[in-house]
Amino acid sequence: MHALVVVAHPDPNSLTHAVAARLAEGVSQARHSAEIADLMAEGFDPRFTATDHAVHLKQAASSADVVAEQARIDRADALVLVYPVYWWSMPGLLKGWIDRVFINGWAYDEIPGGKLEKKLGRLPVHLVALGGADQRTYERHGYSGAMKTQIDHGIFDYCGARVVTSELLLPSDTQDAGAQLDTAQAIGGRLFQAVERGEAADAA
Template structure:
């Protein structure tokens, strides 16, 4: 099983990056056969701007640009997609939103045309959302921010493409709580990405032969 962990934060020393690494650590320690790739959108210089070329792709007038094809190939190789990002203005950062705008294109993530039935094309993909926020849970509940994020991201993006959001967590009070609390939670998220069958768990539990 292979996971693509996409992180959207400009600072490699941020809590967001630390969470991504902990998820990867938990994944590989829970399942020795599992693999992962971390896609650092900021460090890799992904261009999130939706351009005329992307507009042509949406209208099925052109093939996706090479950078988009590369990201789609990454997702095609993955059994699970994990998005790790800070919450900016009660949503995801522009870098990650632009990645979705460009990569989840018509013809790859879904098929839309005026003369054919709509098709969701990412039904095999499992998605895990890990959002980091400074506010507390009561703020999200009181103002409906959490419900709004679920509607626009979980349903508005991934359900539209047929992908299944298996888990969606908001790690809150990130500027006031001890980082270790969220890092421990991220480790558990990684451990649960690919649940082991009983047979596989027994094999992994056996001591190595001398």
């Protein structure tokens, strides 16, 4: 099976990139394949333009870069987003990727009469966010819950995609970067375990 790992960070030597690489390594060690989509290095344009708005209204065709990203997702058996927490959410680059790629008619369909067709029910999603604050800060201010509401539910549930993993990797006095990398590798290693168990049950 194949995982698309999308990473959004301007520094290729960042912990975020290292986490994405180790997660992909875990996928490979479990005898599956992984592609890392480095949005910054690839030069993806996150700006939602008048053309994108016309596409949303189904008055224009999607641009080539959006179609290419949708094709990468369509080829994947799982989508993994790895990103640093900026202002208690995801970076603008990643949010712009979602704004432009997860569009009306592809990720969901707004049907006349107010009905909504969720079109990504086949796609399992794994979220791996890296924060700079400690766990007490996230809990005290309700940031973790707010992030799950706006990202896990507000974006992916709206499209019908099931968020399987929603991991927040935080620094602590007892946890170094190595522990975060080990967690990322473990996530990659079990990415397709549920599917494999289902296939084994079917074979039996």
